Amino acid sequence: MRYTSTRGDQTQRRFCEILLEGLAPDGGLYLPVHYPQVDAATLARWRELSYADLAFEILSLYIDDIPAEDLRAIVRRTYTVEVFGSEQITPLTWLKPGLGLLGLSNGPTLAFKDMAMQLLGQLFEYELARRGQTLNILGATSGDTGSAAEYAMRGKQGVNVFMLSPHGRMSPFQQAQMFSLQDANIHNIAIEGVFDDCQDIVKAVSNDLAFKQRYRIGTVNSINWARLLAQVVYYFAGYFQATSANGQKVSFTVPSGNFGNVCAGHVARMMGLPIAQLVVATNENDVLDEFFRTGVYRPRASAQTHETSSPSMDISKASNFERFVFDLLGRDGQRVRAMFGAALTEQGQFVLSAAEHARIAEFGFASGASNHAARVATIQATHAAHGVVVDPHTADGLAVAKAHTHAATPMLVLETALPAKFAATIVEALGQQPPRPAHLQGIEALPKRVCVMRPDVAAVQDYIARLV
Ligand SMILES: *Cc1c(COP(=O)(O)O)cnc(C)c1O
Secondary structure: OOEEEOOOOOOOEOHHHHHOOOOOOOOOOEEEOOOOOOOHHHHHHHOOOOHHHHHHHHHHOOOOOOOHHHHHHHHHHHOOHHHHOOOOOOOEEEEEOOEEEEEOOOOOOOEOHHHHHHHHHHHHHHHHHHHOOOEEEEEEOOOHHHHHHHHHHOOOOOEEEEEEEEOOOOOHHHHHHHHOOOOOOEEEEEEOOOHHHHHHHHHHHHHOHHHHHHOOEEOOOOOOHHHHHHHHHHHHHHHHHHOOOEOEOEEEEEEOOOOHHHHHHHHHHHHOOOEEEEEEEEOOOOHHHHHHHHOEEOOOOHHHOOOOOOHHHOOOOOOOHHHHHHHHOOOOHHHHHHHHOOOOOOOOOEEOOHHHHHHHHHOOEEEEEOOHHHHHHHHHHHHHHHOOOOOHHHHHHHHHHHHHOEOOEOEEEEEOEOHHHHHHHHHHHHOOOOOOOHHHOOHHHOOOOOEEEOOOHHHHHHHHHHHO
16 A cells, blocks of 8 residues: 555655654645455454454555564554453443444543554554664644553653643643653653644644654654554444444444544545444534535634633644545645645635535535533433443534434444543533542642743754753
8 A cells, every 4th residue: 555645745655654754745644545445245254353353454454564464463462451441442332222432442541542542652663673763753732642642652662752732721630641651751841822832833843854854753643644544443343343234334423623533434434334424523613513514614723722621622723634625625636735735824714615515425424513511411411311421522422413313323422531531521510520440540649740831843842852
């Protein structure tokens, strides 16, 4: 398989080349030159596999520069009962007939990002050792990416992590998870700004090609293709758990921020997985909902990004969205370049034609927005009716899914975090603390390692240069 940029650069790369990089040189995102097609016989065979072996089958279609036996060993090391808590790895819970929760948050940091990041840690270690190289990972997080990356990379040979987060905006639990890590290769940088400021710094540093090369900068943001690919696997795993025979259709509702998670669903659907709808659920930051409903893409500046009680979705410029637009517009890289090339600075707005907007439904996409009141009411209702405590992001998914559920098609809502990460909203909704795994009791009291900085690209570059 070869990979190409969404912005028209025709250079084709292989998986391990793009594994350690972020954006393509022209500023676009990498996508495979085509989506491998999965037929009914293959689906029937995959239905019988363990999660790790299913992951191997799917990854093999996209990775041809890692020997098969090595790749199989990597996925078997990654997706274990010890790390993810169950044989299914992503267990499905039916709340009622036709409405399921796909549990993606049973990894070390209690959010779905572990699903991809744990694999990325193994892939990075493997590839860096093979090349005899080192890598400095620069990332931006609104909470969950950072901890997932740090827990996947801590103590790994040849890897440093520099993780930017918006100062004071993560939950106390999330801050404790990240800042309490004492590993010498983990560096926390709290930026005085919002998540989009952090992301813009990462993009600016990654676009400084001389700096990027000299300091061997890599990224683990959701624009990383390997992360997206890892997430494709659980759409298949969820489908197999929800159905008894292939051919039956299933829909997914996906609490969305950077559009990485639901973009993986898009890839699964393009491969031929029988997905009826992919419902994009946003919070009050509803740029994507507006786009899917109206065809108008109107990204907001960071000053207009609302701080909400589902903070991992407080994103107004979804970094993976460009991948979907590329497919929607028939892979016209020149057009994508015109649409997104200027968006990095400010307010790149575009409007789809009526015909283009109509194609959104052909791609299975629908959307809805949630808000604080709906989130809290959904946490309460889900607890009252089913005895299940869901986190605020998952609650946004459940709230939006309601309007998109059809009797004939099961709806699976992706559970993107455990409630323990977002205690304040759970206490507000239920008047009680969320359950917390025993090994995470008291982490807020641990000593913290973090450096607070202004949103300044040069200052972040200096900091990296001094430490590596
Ligand atoms: C990251 C995250 C999201 C958003 O996922 P994207 O892939 O960025 O769309 C939703 N919920 C939680 C809990 C997250 O950590």
